[in-house]
Amino acid sequence: MGKNDNSVNIKKVAYHHGDLRAALIAEGLRLLAERDVDSLSLREVARGVGVSATSVYRHFPDKEALLTALALEGLVRLGVAQRAAQAAGDGCSGFAATGRAYVRFALANPALFRLIFASPVLAPVKAAGKLDSEVATLLQSNAAMVAAQRGGEAATRAIEAWALVHGLAMLMLDGQLPAEETIIEKVIG
Numbered sequence: 705m706g707k708n709d710n711s712v713n714i715k716k717v718a719y720h721h722g723d724l725r726a727a728l729i730a731e732g733l734r735l736l737a738e739r740d741v742d743s744l745s746l747r748e749v750a751r752g753v754g755v756s757a758t759s760v761y762r763h764f765p766d767k768e769a770l771l772t773a774l775a776l777e778g779l780v781r782l783g784v785a786q787r788a789a790q791a792a793g794d795g796c797s798g799f800a801a802t803g804r805a806y807v808r809f810a811l812a813n814p815a816l817f818r819l820i821f822a823s824p825v826l827a828p829v830k831a832a833g834k835l836d837s838e839v840a841t842l843l844q845s846n847a848a849m850v851a852a853q854r855g856g857e858a859a860t861r862a863i864e865a866w867a868l869v870h871g872l873a874m875l876m877l878d879g880q881l882p883a884e885e886t887i888i889e890k891v892i893g
Contacts, residue, residue: 724753724755724759724762724763725763725764725773727753728749728750728753728760728763728764728770729770729773729774729777731749731752731753732744732749732770732773732774733774733777733778733816734752735748735749735752736774736813736815736816736819737813737815737816739815740815740818741771741815741818741819741823744767744771745767746760746761746764746766746767746770749770768825771819771823771825772825772826772828772829774816774819775816775819775820775823775825775826776826776829778813778816778817778819778820779820779837779838779839780837780838781809781813782805782806782809782820782837782838782839783837783838783839783841783842784838785805785808785809786802786805786806786809786838786839786842787802787838787842788805789801789802789804789805790802790805790842790846795849795853796849796850796853798846799846799849799850799865800892800893802842802843802846803865803868803869803892804869804888804889804892806839806869806870806873807869807872807873807876807888807892808888810873810874810876810877811873811876811877811883814877817873817877818877821870822874843862843865843866844858844862846865847859847861847862847865848861850865868891868892869892872887872888872891872892
């Protein structure tokens with residue numbers, strides 16, 4: 705499956721006075737579109753933006769802080785993709801559309817997706833009770849809607865739905881299943 709509208713697509717532009725923090729995040733996202741998290745360095749992000757490596761430390765004291773900012777921005781982008789997908793349908797069809805958007809986002813942004821969901825980088829934010837995302841809000845509200853229509857507990861419905869889409873995304877990312885749109889459509893009705 706190739707890049708689609710959910711992919712991180714940022715033009716590389718040299719930084720010229722303004723919001724350096726935003727420029728560093730944009731460059732970090734651009735680099736994650738090309739490689740995995742482990743090969744990302746603060747020095748490389750700084751070089752890509754056209755500033756000294758020490759400039760980065762004014763906004764991000766270490767690589768972990770930059771990775772946290774990248775993961776949070778990734779959650780925002782996933783939420784935007786899911787909200788747009790849900791707008792195309794209502795009820796259960798809208799919920800399914802958010803699931804398909806989740807898998808498509810993972811396939812279009814594998815390093816960013818793994819940073820968000822397969823690394824411990826967001827654990828401190830979550831532990832502090834400061835992890836509030838559109839992704840979670842959509843999941844909870846849609847699960848409550850399904851529970852009201854079909855029975856069951858909303859929390860259980862949320863876990864079922866997330867397990868399905870996350871499992872499918874990981875199987876495709878890991879090459880256990882082909883990353884084919886027809887599979888996504890069939891599995892996430």
